[in-house]
Amino acid sequence: MPATKGLASSVRMRDVAERAGVSRMTVSRALNKPDSVKPELRQRVFDAVEELGYVHNHLARSLSSSRSNVIGLVLPSLENSIFAQTVKGISDVLRPTGYHLMLAESPDNAEEEEQVISAFVAQRVGGLILHGTEHSPAAVRMLRASHTPVVENGDLPKDPIDMVVSYSNRAASKAMTLHLARLGYSKIVFAGLASNPRAEERQKGFLEALKEVGQSPDMQKIVRVSRGFVGGEEAIAHIAAHLPDTDALFCAGDVLAVGALFDCDRRGWAVPDRLAIASFDDVDLVRHVSPGITSLRLPRYEIGRRSAELLLQRINAKKSSVKKVDLGFEIVQRAST
Amino acid sequence: MPATKGLASSVRMRDVAERAGVSRMTVSRALNKPDSVKPELRQRVFDAVEELGYVHNHLARSLSSSRSNVIGLVLPSLENSIFAQTVKGISDVLRPTGYHLMLAESPDNAEEEEQVISAFVAQRVGGLILHGTEHSPAAVRMLRASHTPVVENGDLPKDPIDMVVSYSNRAASKAMTLHLARLGYSKIVFAGLASNPRAEERQKGFLEALKEVGQSPDMQKIVRVSRGFVGGEEAIAHIAAHLPDTDALFCAGDVLAVGALFDCDRRGWAVPDRLAIASFDDVDLVRHVSPGITSLRLPRYEIGRRSAELLLQRINAKKSSVKKVDLGFEIVQRAST
C-alpha cells in the first residue's frame, strides 16, 4: 500500500491536522466550509496548510463525497478558434463557483467520442458539455446510467441525451440562403465539408430555402470540399468548371469562404459582382478581408454561458425545468453580397 | 455515506464481481491486466461489465494505486489555433498508452495560472505540460513538492521547473531579423503584443540582431500593439505617422502580420516594395494571403510529441536523463519579403 512510486505529494490532511493540533474533520471543514470553524482553529489550519505545502486531494474528496468539481467539455477540434468564445462563456460562469473546466478533443465521429466520454465518466466528472451531436448508443447508455448531467451544444437534436443549448444549423442555413435570394441571387451554390450531422443539417436548410423560393432542391448545387482554405479554392474551381453561371457561393464555414475569396482575387473575379460569397460563423477574419464577408453570427459565448448555468442548476438540483434552449443566430450583411 | 445525490453511477466493481461469480480482484485484474486472468473468467467479467453497463471508477483507482492516467495541459488561450498542432502531437503519443489529455485555459499571468495548476495537482494528474513560462513561486513549490512531472513548452527558460521542450523565442526572433537584414532591409520595425515573458524575449532577439548588423538597438523601432488583426493596423498606422521610411515590418505573431498586410492593401502600399512584412509562427493563413508572408515555422507538433514522450518516460521512471530539448525553428521565405 505504501505509495513508493507514482503519485507522490505525501502531505495528507492528517499531517495538517496533527500540525494544527486538531482532528482531520476540522481541517476538512476549514477547507470546505470555513465559516463552520472557529476563527482561531481555522487560522491554525490555514497556517499548517501553508507551512506544509498541503494541496487538497480532490480524488479522495470526490470519492468520499460522491461529488466532483470538474466539468468536462468535448470539442471536435481545436483548430477552429470558434470554440474559444464558448469556452470563455463556460469559464466565466464556472470561475466563481469552484468548478473547473477540463476539455478534451475528439474527432467528429461517434466511436472516438465514446472513448473520450468514457474517460470523463470514469473520472466521475460532475457534468459534461458535448459539442458533437451524434453519439454512439453505448456512450448515451453510459451517460444515462451514470446520471451525468449533459448539455449538447452543436445543434438542436431531435432526441437529446439530456439538455441542449444551441441554435439550429438548418434554420441558420436556410435563413442565409433566403437572404441571398432576397438580395436577388438566383444561382446559389452551397459548399460544405464531408458529412457530419451538422453539415447535413446545413445542407438541408439550404435545399429547403431553394424550394421555398421556387427552385428545384438540386444536389448539383452542393459541392463537397476539403477542410481549410484549400476547400474554398476547390469550391471556386468547381464553379468555374461546372457551374459557371453561379452568382453566389454560400460556404458552410468561414475558412472556406475566405479561401474562396482569396481564390476569386487570384482569378480576377470581382466579389460580389462576378460572385457573391457568404459564410457560416462570423469570426474576426471574415470582417477583416476585403470585401468583408456576409456571415451568420452564432451565439458562441452565450452557448457556453447558458450551458454552464444549466449544468450547475441541474447539479444543484434547483430547477430541472429547462431542457432545451434555442439561442438563435443573426445575419451580418457585408460587402461580399 | 450513501450516495443519495451527486455523482451517481451506482454500478460498482463488486456488482460486476457478483454477477460474474468471481472476486472483485479478478474483475480488477481482468480490466487492468487481462492476460493475467484465465480466458473463461475474463469473458464472464467482460460480459458482466457489458450487461451492467459498468464504467471503471478512475477516481478510486487513482486513489488506491497512487497513479493517475490523466495528463494535464495548460494553455494560455484557445483563440490561437497554433496550439492545435501541439495538442495533436501530445494526443498521438498518449492515445495508445491509455493516458488521457485534459486541457485547461489560463490567461498569461502567473496568478491565474496558479489556480489552474493547483486544480490539476488537486486532481493528482500524472503529469503536466505548461505553455506559460512565468510561474508563481507557490505554483512551483506545489509542483516540486508533489513531485508532479512537468514539461514547459513556451520557451527555453533559464530556471525550468523540471523538463523543457521548446524553441528559443529570442533566437528565432533574432534569426528572422538577420534574415531581413540579409535581404537588404535596413529600417526594420518590430511589432509585438503587450508584455509577457515570451514577447519580451522576442524583442530582445530583435534588438540583438540590430546590434549585430551595426544598428543601434533602438526602442523606437518597437511598436506595442493590440491583439488581433487590429494590432497589425495599429502597427501600420504607427509606421505611417512616425516612421515613414520603414522598409520592413516584423510582427511577433501571424494575426498581426495578416492584419498589417490587409491594411497595406487598403492604403495601396505595395508589399514588399513599399513595406516588407514578416511574421512569427507559420499558420495556414499566412501562406494563403497574397503575397504569402515570410514566416518563422515553429515545431508545434513536435513539441507536443516530445513533451508527451518525456512525461511518460519520467512517469515510468525509465530515463530521467533528458531535461531540456531545443527543437529549433525554420525560416520560410515567401513573397512578402
Add this chain to the structure above:
DNA sequence: TTGTAAGCGTTATCAG
C-alpha cells in the same frame, strides 16, 4: 491463476 485483508485520503454521520 485466484482470493483475502488492509488501506489509499477524504467526507458523512452522529455523538458530545
Add this chain to the structure above:
DNA sequence: CTGATAACGCTTACAA
C-alpha cells in the same frame, strides 16, 4: 463547534 468512526470503490500485498 468539534471529534470518532465508518464508509467511498478500488488496488496492493500476501496467501492459497
